[in-house]
Amino acid sequence: MLKLTNPALLRSQSYINGQWIDADSGATFDVLDPATGKVVASIADLGANETRRAIEAAHQAWPSWRDTTVKERAKILSRWYDLIIANVDDLAAILTAEQGKPLTEAKTEIIYGANYVEWFSEEAKRIYGDIISPPSNDKRLLVIKQSVGVACSVTPWNFPSAMIARKMAPAIAAGCPFIAKPASETPLSALALAVLAEEAGVPAGVFNIVAGEKAPAIGAEMTSNPMVRKFTFTGSTAVGKLLQAQCAATMKKTSMELGGNAPFIVFDDADIDEAVKGAIVCKYRNAGQTCVCANRIFVQEGVYEEFAQKFSEAANKLSLGNGFDSGIDVGPMITTKAVKKTESLVEDAIQKGAKTLVAGGPSTMGECFYSPVVLGNTTDQMKLFKEEIFGPVAPLYKFSSEEEAIRMANDTEFGLASYFYARDIGRIWRVAEGLEYGMVGINEGIISNERAPFGGVKESGQGREGSRYGLEDYLEIKYLCIGGIDK
Numbered sequence: 001m002l003k004l005t006n007p008a009l010l011r012s013q014s015y016i017n018g019q020w021i022d023a024d025s026g027a028t029f030d031v032l033d034p035a036t037g038k039v040v041a042s043i044a045d046l047g048a049n050e051t052r053r054a055i056e057a058a059h060q061a062w063p064s065w066r067d068t069t070v071k072e073r074a075k076i077l078s079r080w081y082d083l084i085i086a087n088v089d090d091l092a093a094i095l096t097a098e099q100g101k102p103l104t105e106a107k108t109e110i111i112y113g114a115n116y117v118e119w120f121s122e123e124a125k126r127i128y129g130d131i132i133s134p135p136s137n138d139k140r141l142l143v144i145k146q147s148v149g150v151a152c153s154v155t156p157w158n159f160p161s162a163m164i165a166r167k168m169a170p171a172i173a174a175g176c177p178f179i180a181k182p183a184s185e186t187p188l189s190a191l192a193l194a195v196l197a198e199e200a201g202v203p204a205g206v207f208n209i210v211a212g213e214k215a216p217a218i219g220a221e222m223t224s225n226p227m228v229r230k231f232t233f234t235g236s237t238a239v240g241k242l243l244q245a246q247c248a249a250t251m252k253k254t255s256m257e258l259g260g261n262a263p264f265i266v267f268d269d270a271d272i273d274e275a276v277k278g279a280i281v282c283k284y285r286n287a288g289q290t291c292v293c294a295n296r297i298f299v300q301e302g303v304y305e306e307f308a309q310k311f312s313e314a315a316n317k318l319s320l321g322n323g324f325d326s327g328i329d330v331g332p333m334i335t336t337k338a339v340k341k342t343e344s345l346v347e348d349a350i351q352k353g354a355k356t357l358v359a360g361g362p363s364t365m366g367e368c369f370y371s372p373v374v375l376g377n378t379t380d381q382m383k384l385f386k387e388e389i390f391g392p393v394a395p396l397y398k399f400s401s402e403e404e405a406i407r408m409a410n411d412t413e414f415g416l417a418s419y420f421y422a423r424d425i426g427r428i429w430r431v432a433e434g435l436e437y438g439m440v441g442i443n444e445g446i447i448s449n450e451r452a453p454f455g456g457v458k459e460s461g462q463g464r465e466g467s468r469y470g471l472e473d474y475l476e477i478k479y480l481c482i483g484g485i486d487k
């Protein structure tokens with residue numbers, strides 16, 4: 001049993017229109033701790049009907065919510081932020097219990113998510129319009145920005161708290177009521193956020209959580225219901241494409257944060273020790289289950305041996321274990337399915353000639369545990385060159401020239417995050433501009449924060465989360481043309 005200072009944060013019902021509710025059918029599903037396989041909680045299993053009611057409630061709440069002053073919205077968000085921070089230890093424990101990541105990482109995620117709530121409580125005050133010079137003196141042209149309307153989200157299990165915070169904070173700040181469907185592996189963090197929303201004074205209908213295992217049914221209602229004007233998704237590219245297509249029928253505004261295939265390039269003028277540090281954290285945090293994780297590590301031939309040796313040594317030192325134990329760097333993966341997929345990518349690479357630098361692999365600690373792996377001599381013929389690994393496996397590729405590095409890095413349909421280490425200023429500009437990615441970390445392995453625009457290009461999606469740009473996704477531009485000014 002999970003021990004919490006505030007046990008009220010652990011909920012098994014969903015939160016719709018200010019009420020905690022069971023599924024109409026009475027059905028429930030189990031949330032498992034990936035470290036132990038034990039049931040953490042049994043959760044109400046909602047479906048399309050309850051989703052429709054949440055949308056109706058949100059739609060009803062919209063006029064009064066969008067008409068609150070920005071200051072009122074900011075105050076509520078700010079209270080919510082304070083409550084999240086005050087409950088950080090419990091929220092982190094809930095997160096580790098359902099997701100597996102080490103407790104220190106879970107705490108970092110809670111604070112990271114809370115920072116979006118604080119940021120958008122402030123940014124809401126800076127929703128500006130424009131005045132445009134008119135084509136003739138009898139007119140005045142203006143642009144105002146208004147909330148889009150009801151916003152729905154579907155989010156994954158890898159950041160069960162921060163991915164919701166990153167979407168709901170700008171929505172609510174902009175005046176859009178919000179409905180979240182968390183991943184069925186990790187609904188508890190989302191439900192705990194709703195407890196604190198209620199306490200912060202978020203009005204009924206403005207923040208709703210629909211937890212359920214019937215993702216296609218919940219998603220179909222969210223993407224087809226005409227009352228929903230904005231749909232936002234984080235998850236796999238395949239599901240993102242499907243949901244985007246479903247949204248087309250009612251022309252919803254969408255943002256999609258999809259899969260990545262991040263290159264991490266180490267040039268021969270890099271500070272190798274710093275590059276090793278950056279690559280380790282970039283690759284192995286959250287057991288490699290991050291859409292911005294280094295997926296392909298390219299190392300210039302002159303420094304390849306040194307980097308490979310130092311990186312392998314560091315990877316060997318990472319300690320695998322239950323996220324609740326102290327000193328753990330890498331927790332369990334989310335499911336046995338995820339372990340199997342990772343293992344099949346490693347087997348394919350080894351069969352095609354990859355050299356094992358750190359053996360790792362499935363661990364006797366439990367079915368979801370997978371020890372860090374490092375592979376050398378990897379090539380673009382292996383599946384892990386093209387696919388998102390989403391596990392603690394680091395393939396090292398050798399390259400000779402800057403042009404080759406950029407060409408290989410861009411040789412993918414994805415375009416989310418990229419990283420490179422170099423010191424030459426000319427090279428830094430050339431490579432940063434040459435990489436076809438939404439985000440570039442230069443001499444940095446961790447780039448996400450609430451002030452920066454997070455998002456991708458190509459098949460990694462569209463839209464930006466965080467920063468001042470993140471609010472735009474929840475606002476519509478309205479053009480006003482005032483005539484008769486000369487009368």
Ligand SMILES: NC(=O)C1=CN([C@@H]2O[C@H](COP(=O)(O)OP(=O)(O)OC[C@H]3O[C@@H](n4cnc5c(N)ncnc54)[C@H](OP(=O)(O)O)[C@@H]3O)[C@@H](O)[C@H]2O)C=CC1
Nearest residue numbers: 155156182183184215216219235236239258259291388390
């Ligand atoms: N960009 C990113 O951050 C992420 C990328 N991925 C990539 O995707 C791979 C598979 O992970 P997986 O968890 O299966 O990712 P999915 O894209 O399947 O799941 C993400 C979310 O989408 C929901 N979902 C799934 N199918 C539908 C549907 N038809 N309609 C509506 N919602 C749906 C899931 O619900 P439910 O949980 O209830 O099934 C979950 O909430 C990973 O290995 C990784 O490569 C995964 C997660 C995050």
Ligand SMILES: O=C(O)CCCC(=O)O
Nearest residue numbers: 158159234290291292448
């Ligand atoms: O995997 C994701 O979708 C979000 C990554 C968040 C982060 O970089 O911390």
